[in-house]
């Protein structure tokens with residue numbers, strides 16, 4: 001019989017007439033974004049409404065999904081990805097965990113807005129404990145556009161989630177015929193369909209005729225930890241501050257005064273900050289116990305911890321938005337100084 005998970009609220013169920021017992025069961029968790037976006041005109045690729053269409057419509061638009069899997073859709077949210085909150089992420093992660101713990105589900109796909117897709121994918125990479133694939137996808141053109149990329153990205157993502165070769169690789173990001181690790185991938189262009197890149201580390205694989213081909217056997221990024229968030233509802237507030245000439249040192253204190261338990265510095269070059277700014281950070285760390293992690297405003301590169309400063313850590317190869325997620329989880333897990341040091345020292 002078609003598998004129906006009875007603990008997860010669902011809008012559509014694996015379709016009985018199309019159910020094929022020889023194919024894997026894949027569950028699609030929909031959160032919104034441009035992949036579910038709708039515009040008045042087929043030429044419109046900006047200014048449309050993200051998160052307008054439900055998961056049933058996304059599934060109906062791609063009947064080929066049934067050639068590779070038995071799909072089931074779960075609507076988790078229907079938002080522009082800038083509106084995704086820690087509580088939505090925690091809820092998404094626990095629903096995915098429950099689904100993958102079931103022997104009847106072989107993999108999951110998450111549809112998501114691309115603006116913050118890398119943050120949610122990274123969060124799932126750090127919190128979902130399973131060998132089964134978690135594949136995050138989205139689109140750069142709304143569903144109503146000429147040459148919309150959503151349908152092919154959805155079919156690609158479901159095909160990857162159904163592939164035994166995709167197991168044991170952590171969360172994956174699949175768009176534009178490329179398979180990337182959630183750990184390193186980032187959105188590089190505000191408009192172009194080929195926006196997701198992992199420059200230095202490269203992609204894990206490619207899709208040819210919508211068939212996944214991996215370049216390497218499964219591997220975990222150096223330094224990857226996992227967190228148990230089953231008891232969490234919200235996560236600590238962590239803010240990101242941007243570095244620039246003559247930056248305003250007071251923004252750090254303002255963030256802490258409004259509730260930030262941690263700060264990520266999108267620093268100049270390999271984590272540079274101004275002297276006046278550093279003095280404020282040192283003070284916040286000493287008097288408030290604020291957790292401070294250096295990252296970078298450049299697109300790529302490594303930020304090394306400064307061994308003369310014991311009050312802060314560095315984000316290594318992680319960009320500021322991913323460093324923020326990791327710091328939130330470290331603070332949530334009550335890491336002590338030694339714990340944070342090992343969390344942010346990626347080379348050991």
Ligand SMILES: NC(=O)C[C@H](N)C(=O)O
Nearest residue numbers: 033034080081113114115
């Ligand atoms: N391409 C997209 O999905 C952008 C949209 N603003 C979002 O992130 O939800």
